[in-house]
Each structure stands twice: as structure tokens, then as C-alpha cells.
Amino acid sequence: MYKIQTLNPISPLGLDRLPKDKYEVGASFDAPDAYLVRSFVMHDMEIPSSVVAVARAGAGTNNIPVDALAKKGIVVFNTPGANANAVKELVLAGMLIGARNIGQGAAFARGLEGTDEEISKAVEKGKKQFVGFELPGRTLGVIGLGAIGGGVANAAVALGMKVIGYDPAITIAHAWNLSSSVERVTDVDEIFKRADVVTVHVPLIEATKGMINAERLAMMKPHATILNFARAGIVDEQAIVDALNKGTIGSYVCDFPSNTLKGNPKVTALPHLGASTNEAEDNCAVMAAQELRDFLENGNITNSVNFPEAQLHAREPGETRLAIASDNSPDTVAKLTGALSAAGLAVAHMVHKSRGDLDYTLIDIPGEVPQEAVETLRALPIVRKVRVIA
Secondary structure, eight states: OOEEESOOOOOOHHHTTSTTTTTEEEEEOOOOOEEESSOOOOOOOOOOTOOOOOESSSSTTTSHHHHHHTTTOOOEEEOOOTHHHHOOOOOHHHHHHHHHHHHHHHHOOOOTOOOHHHHHHHHHGGGGGGOOOSSTTTTEEOOSSHHHHHHHHHHHHHTOEEEEEOOOOOHHHHHSSSOOEEEEOSSSHHHHHHHHHEOOOOOOOOOTTBBBOOOHHHSSTTTOOOEEEOOGGGEEEEEHHHHOOOOOSSSHHHHOTTTTTTOOEEEEEESSOTTHHHHHHHHHHHHHHHHHHHHHOOOOOOOOOSSBBOOOOOOOEEEEEEEEEEETTTTTHHHHHHHHHHTTOOOOOEEEEEETEEEEEEEESSSOOOOOHHHHHHTTTEEEEEEEEE
């Protein structure tokens, strides 16, 4: 029985993918095999040695100590694309909010007082200050053309917009899914110079922290809208407020309220609603559970943020599978197979993958693997974790 500890409420549709004859799922275990998590912050947690994996029901992993877990040989999974439609729809809503000054207009309407006739007169007098622009023919700049950014770009094309995109690391799969009408640029500054609306869809890492800053905002059109439904830290909030107050840009729509933004009439800040749909929560939970199950039962890795992708076909009857996390070394395979050979064990099938300073190896052995051989592998200086999958 595998013990899966949930650190947040997880959709029942996802938990149903973990059959009760193989899995115990609960909010507390002394020695869990894996964690299922959404937003719970794990950085200060003490992780038991029993843990081999963490599955995040969502795309971002800022709440998980990814590198520290990798050093312990613990695989971290996420669910890219599972909530893409939910976020895409909210981004499109944000684009309309910014283009038509809907947030400001709604705030104005909420503050009206008097009789219906007086309110009607005030509406006619005041609505001119909220004049916006229509989307067809306008230019949308998309930074990051993954599942969400690509979906937004394609939808904007369908709305009649010109779309330019920047993503130096776009995958082949995402490129295939992108409309041929999307113009790709190689300089991110071109996005800010040309776009009426800019939307950002990149992870928050050192290279993207504060990438939307005062210098780039100064390049933009006075009516331009900035959309941020990725991570708060990608945008320099003080620079945004300064640009709005000076009239350098027109509006800012984001999913991350803060004291810096609060009260600015040109800011519409939503309470982190990007993936807050029932469908997205179900999709993320199902994908996370499936990734976790395939890893625990077969050692296969799909959608890990710290380990390489690795799949090995189903074991033959009577075979034992070893899943080994180790340092990336030119002689990793030789050391592992040498230890097995010294124990009199043959290799039936093997896959070996590398990512950064990590190696991951799946090895199928005919018959059982003696505990002494497992301990020999664990004692190798390069080895971080060894799992035996019978």
C-alpha cells in the first residue's frame, strides 16, 4: 500500500485515480510515500526519508522547495496545461476589462447616489471618461507561448487582433499548436514598443523577476494595457503605479492584489482567480494523481520540474524494477551496472536520462533483487535514492 498525504483539499475526481486496494490517502501520515499539494507552502516542512515524490495539482511550484528535494532524490511533478483554459479565459476577460475600462466604470457606477433619474443623468455625463478601444486591428503582445500564452494568442487572432509573441524556449509541441498568424519576435522589447495590450505567461525565476519595469513601460503606448495572470513578481508594481499616474500606460489588470496597487483607479486586481474553476481543479487533480501513480507503480516520470522525463515499458512477469536517482556523471551507468554485475544480477531492460546535475535510471532485473545489492547501490557516492518496484 502506498501512503499519499494531501496537504490541501484535492478534487475527488483526482483521488479516484488512486485505487483503494493500492493507496491510502489522508491528511496525515508518519511516513508517507508522496505528497499531493496545491497551494500549501512546503519550504519549512521537514520531509521524511520515506517520501519519494511530490505532485503539485497546478503549474507553478513556487511553494515547493524543488532544488532541495532534488538533492534528496525526490521527484516534483506539476500539471502543465491542466488549468490552461481557465487561465486563458480569465486573461481574455482581463483584456476586455482593460480595453473598455470596465473596472473603473463599475467603480464609478457603484458610487452613484440619488434618484434613478439623477443616476441616469450622472451616467450620461460621466461615461465619457471611460471611453475605451475595440480589439479588432489592435496588437496583442504575448510573452511566453506555452499552453496558456499560446491559447491566448490563438483566441486573440480569432477576435481579429494582430498578435506578436516572444518565447525563445518554445517547445515543438506548443509551436505546432500556435496559429500561423502569430508573428514571433526575437527581442522582448519589441513587444512593449508595438503592442496595445501585453500579457505575460512565464514562470517567476531570477531571469523574469521584474521583467516588466519602468524602462519597458516607457516604451509603451499611452492607452496600453498590461495583463499579469502569471506571477506578481514578474511586474515591478511601483513602476506600474508610477506609469499609470503619469499616463505612460492606460491600465493594469492582474490576479495579485497588493498594498502598492490597492486604491489606484486604473488597476483592476483580482483575487488570484486564474485557475479557480471547478473544471481546472478537477483537471489538475486528475493529472497529478496519474503522474504520481505511474511513478510509484512503474518508476516513470512525466511532467517533472526537477527530474528528466523517463519511461520504460511494462515489466515482464517476474522482473523487478529499480528506479535510481543519482548525480549526473559520465560513468553513472558503468557504476550502476557494475554494482549489479558484482551481485550476479543481469540487466533485462534499461533507460537512462539526464537533466542538469541529475541522472535518473530505470533498470529491469529478471527475478528478485537481494537487499544486499540494493544497499550496495545506495552506498555509491553518486546515488541519491534507490527504489525497488516489485
